[in-house]
Amino acid sequence: MRTIAxxxxxxxxxxxxxxxxxxxxxxxxxxxxxxxxxxHEISSKTKLLVQDYAREHNYRPNPIAQSLKQGQSKxxxxxxxxxxxxxxxxxxxxxxxxxxxxxxxVIITQTHERYDMEVQNVEHLVxxxxxxxxxxxxxxxQNVEHLQKLHRxxxxxxxxxxxSNDIETHKVIADNYKGAYDATSxxxxxxxxxxxHITSTANASVTTERLAGYKQALADxxxxxxxxxxxxxxxxxxxxxxxxxxxxELLALNTPPQALFTAWDTITTTxxxxxxxxxxxxxxxxxxxxxxxxxxxxxxxPSLTAVHQPGFEMGKTAIEMLLALIKAKYPxxxxxxxxxxxQLFVRASSVxx
Amino acid sequence: MRTIAxxxxxxxxxxxxxxxxxxxxxxxxxxxxxxxxxxHEISSKTKLLVQDYAREHNYRPNPIAQSLKQGQSKxxxxxxxxxxxxxxxxxxxxxxxxxxxxxxxVIITQTHERYDMEVQNVEHLVxxxxxxxxxxxxxxxQNVEHLQKLHRxxxxxxxxxxxSNDIETHKVIADNYKGAYDATSxxxxxxxxxxxHITSTANASVTTERLAGYKQALADxxxxxxxxxxxxxxxxxxxxxxxxxxxxELLALNTPPQALFTAWDTITTTxxxxxxxxxxxxxxxxxxxxxxxxxxxxxxxPSLTAVHQPGFEMGKTAIEMLLALIKAKYPxxxxxxxxxxxQLFVRASSVxx
DNA sequence: TTACCACACTAAAACGTTTGCGTGAATTAT
DNA sequence: ATAATTCACGCAAACGTTTTAGTGTGGTAA
Numbered sequence: 001m002r003t004i005a006x007x008x009x010x011x012x013x014x015x016x017x018x019x020x021x022x023x024x025x026x027x028x029x030x031x032x033x034x035x036x037x038x039x040h041e042i043s044s045k046t047k048l049l050v051q052d053y054a055r056e057h058n059y060r061p062n063p064i065a066q067s068l069k070q071g072q073s074k075x076x077x078x079x080x081x082x083x084x085x086x087x088x089x090x091x092x093x094x095x096x097x098x099x100x101x102x103x104x105x106v107i108i109t110q111t112h113e114r115y116d117m118e119v120q121n122v123e124h125l126v127x128x129x130x131x132x133x134x135x136x137x138x139x140x141x142q143n144v145e146h147l148q149k150l151h152r153x154x155x156x157x158x159x160x161x162x163x164s165n166d167i168e169t170h171k172v173i174a175d176n177y178k179g180a181y182d183a184t185s186x187x188x189x190x191x192x193x194x195x196x197h198i199t200s201t202a203n204a205s206v207t208t209e210r211l212a213g214y215k216q217a218l219a220d221x222x223x224x225x226x227x228x229x230x231x232x233x234x235x236x237x238x239x240x241x242x243x244x245x246x247x248x249e250l251l252a253l254n255t256p257p258q259a260l261f262t263a264w265d266t267i268t269t270t271x272x273x274x275x276x277x278x279x280x281x282x283x284x285x286x287x288x289x290x291x292x293x294x295x296x297x298x299x300x301x302p303s304l305t306a307v308h309q310p311g312f313e314m315g316k317t318a319i320e321m322l323l324a325l326i327k328a329k330y331p332x333x334x335x336x337x338x339x340x341x342x343q344l345f346v347r348a349s350s351v352x353x
Numbered sequence: 354m355r356t357i358a359x360x361x362x363x364x365x366x367x368x369x370x371x372x373x374x375x376x377x378x379x380x381x382x383x384x385x386x387x388x389x390x391x392x393h394e395i396s397s398k399t400k401l402l403v404q405d406y407a408r409e410h411n412y413r414p415n416p417i418a419q420s421l422k423q424g425q426s427k428x429x430x431x432x433x434x435x436x437x438x439x440x441x442x443x444x445x446x447x448x449x450x451x452x453x454x455x456x457x458x459v460i461i462t463q464t465h466e467r468y469d470m471e472v473q474n475v476e477h478l479v480x481x482x483x484x485x486x487x488x489x490x491x492x493x494x495q496n497v498e499h500l501q502k503l504h505r506x507x508x509x510x511x512x513x514x515x516x517s518n519d520i521e522t523h524k525v526i527a528d529n530y531k532g533a534y535d536a537t538s539x540x541x542x543x544x545x546x547x548x549x550h551i552t553s554t555a556n557a558s559v560t561t562e563r564l565a566g567y568k569q570a571l572a573d574x575x576x577x578x579x580x581x582x583x584x585x586x587x588x589x590x591x592x593x594x595x596x597x598x599x600x601x602e603l604l605a606l607n608t609p610p611q612a613l614f615t616a617w618d619t620i621t622t623t624x625x626x627x628x629x630x631x632x633x634x635x636x637x638x639x640x641x642x643x644x645x646x647x648x649x650x651x652x653x654x655p656s657l658t659a660v661h662q663p664g665f666e667m668g669k670t671a672i673e674m675l676l677a678l679i680k681a682k683y684p685x686x687x688x689x690x691x692x693x694x695x696q697l698f699v700r701a702s703s704v705x706x
Numbered sequence: 707t708t709a710c711c712a713c714a715c716t717a718a719a720a721c722g723t724t725t726g727c728g729t730g731a732a733t734t735a736t
Numbered sequence: 737a738t739a740a741t742t743c744a745c746g747c748a749a750a751c752g753t754t755t756t757a758g759t760g761t762g763g764t765a766a
Contacts, residue, residue, distance in 0.1 A: 028746045060480045064420045065722035068751050084446045089437045105460045127413045272652045299625045301654030381716045418752035421721050
């Protein structure tokens with residue numbers, strides 16, 4: 001008998017081990033083990049005996065011992081910028097659901113958009129013996145050496161949302177290009193021509209793709225791209241201050257924009273809050289369309305025209321890909337980047353004044 | 354040498370073990386182990402030798418082996434109704450920060466407000482060898498036998514937010530009574546008398562406390578408590594439908610309420626959304642104050658007068674208490690219920706029409 | 707010299723599994 | 737009747753660590 005981890009204080013409770021079963025049934029440990037795993041080496045009579053006994057006595061294999069023996073921990077690491085962010089919590093929701101039903105634990109860590117935290121978390125996770133890693137890069141991250149090393153060593157890694165082009169592995173992203181294209185086109189169709197774009201750090205994959213979509217939509221409508229309409233506000237610390245400066249600059253232009261297209265969840269809501277603060281009416285004074293996964297878009301003031309990313313599906317897809325990598329018998333050479341559709345929900349913040 | 358879990362495909366990478374160090378340095382395994390743990394049995398010369406070698410070769414003890422040996426997993430289980438909920442993700446944020454810096458992993462599971470999921474998750478976590486459990490009960494939960502058994506057996510458990518009175522252990526809650534009292538008083542002071550209360554299932558601790566605060570505030574203002582002003586809408590599936598019915602009934606009363614006090618995060622935003630849908634103006638047609646931890650309260654339509662719970666602090670406090678239980682040398686008999694202050698943020702949804 | 711002790715280290719068991727190999731018995735083929 | 741094969745099971749090593757119980761050396765006290 002052993003005691004459950006954590007149950008070491010007043011242990012009336014005993015957890016049964018394979019050894020107990022063996023002793024009780026007059027069998028060897030290996031026979032019991034094999035019987036439980038339904039090995040062909042064991043007679044069906046013995047198997048039944050053992051399995052019945054195990055069931056009755058509520059036997060559960062010790063996962064830690066199994067991990068040690070089999071060299072896999074049945075847990076996967078997740079690195080996100082922040083849990084406290086609707087989009088990422090939706091992703092985690094998706095991850096958790098699939099992981100759980102496959103017998104995997106999910107260990108979640110946050111970078112808070114800090115590169116050093118990202119490096120540290122990844123290292124921590126690896127040394128906690130994770131079987132695979134799910135990661136969305138933080139905005140500060142410029143190089144991915146900390147991941148490349150692990151990837152070369154064979155650690156299964158899947159990127160989601162904020163991916164790196166410097167590592168060949170499975171990735172899941174939203175259709176950022178199209179999402180941005182749709183959002184911008186929508187503003188154009190509504191009648192806005194002077195559309196500014198507020199986005200995050202220039203070096204993120206997401207930023208590049210959304211910027212491209214924005215530019216292409218303008219180009220397709222024969223509207224010139226104005227560089228002073230494009231503002232980069234790396235999210236992380238002081239986001240509000242950065243966005244405030246960006247807004248100041250935009251509104252001080254000779255031709256201030258009539259509409260804003262914000263490319264990141266946190267930026268969108270920050271912008272809306274700042275517009276409120278300045279007493280600017282949306283959309284009368286300035287229209288707004290943004291990427292956002294908030295569930296409250298309908299009851300915002302005004303209700304928010306938003307590009308919605310399939311967070312839950314992204315999480316599900318990411319972990320499914322990761323499990324495929326983990327379970328693969330042979331090293332995988334062919335990697336895939338899944339692109340999930342975004343959805344534009346038109347609401348009041350972008351109707352023509 | 355061993356391979357890191359997960360790094361079993363193309364293993365150029367070798368992880369060093371205590372055995373390797375021993376062989377390389379011509380020492381025994383036990384000497385190395387003791388040297389690394391700075392035992393007094395080992396000469397300082399040898400200690401230095403071993404420690405230097407370990408550092409240089411980037412030795413990291415295998416946590417799984419340690420867990421197996423020491424009977425503790427260095428991971429704690431968290432059970433919440435839903436990750437995708439601002440309040441709980443704030444709590445998890447707090448939990449994660451403390452756990453991480455203490456070398457603990459956090460394994461998160463969700464009940465989605467389903468009792469059977471709660472039972473299942475708890476069982477799953479225990480058999481994953483967690484050292485302790487952090488749990489916020491789901492609304493369906495009526496009895497806590499699944500936890501009592503574990504608690505009697507000595508598993509450290511700390512409740513947060515939605516606690517049980519049937520188990521004596523550490524608990525952290527917000528000051529629900531005062532939060533509700535303040536919210537109701539605020540409405541009364543603003544000039545509303547007919548204040549309805551929409552809350553969740555009657556059997557949750559949170560519900561009882563908030564209901565009590567609501568009633569007391571009315572009593573203190575010499576306003577009679579009307580039972581048909583109190584509506585129970587267990588959150589979980591079909592919350593919107595339940596709230597819709599509750600609203601129908603309230604508005605059909607001879608004296609329909611002029612103000613609403615909603616006691617749960619999800620109910621608050623659902624109510625606001627439904628009021629929008631019906632074209633009712635807030636607060637002109639009906640005022641609204643609710644418990645809510647949304648970060649978007651300022652930009653809701655109208656901006657929301659909200660009772661805010663200290664989610665992050667609650668998470669921090671909960672895990673600190675749990676770690677205290679885990680690290681305790683002797684069984685703890687004295688348990689504490691920490692009550693964290695709530696905060697009322699007055700915004701537009703409750704100004705007098 | 708003998709006994710004792712501190713010191714610095716080692717051997718081996720233990721945690722709970724899984725698994726390759728060995729073995730005796732029963733069965734089948736020759 | 738003997739040999740070959742299959743069957744059903746046991747032995748023991750292994751995963752990487754911690755820890756208990758030694759062991760041998762050298763020094764000190766009697």
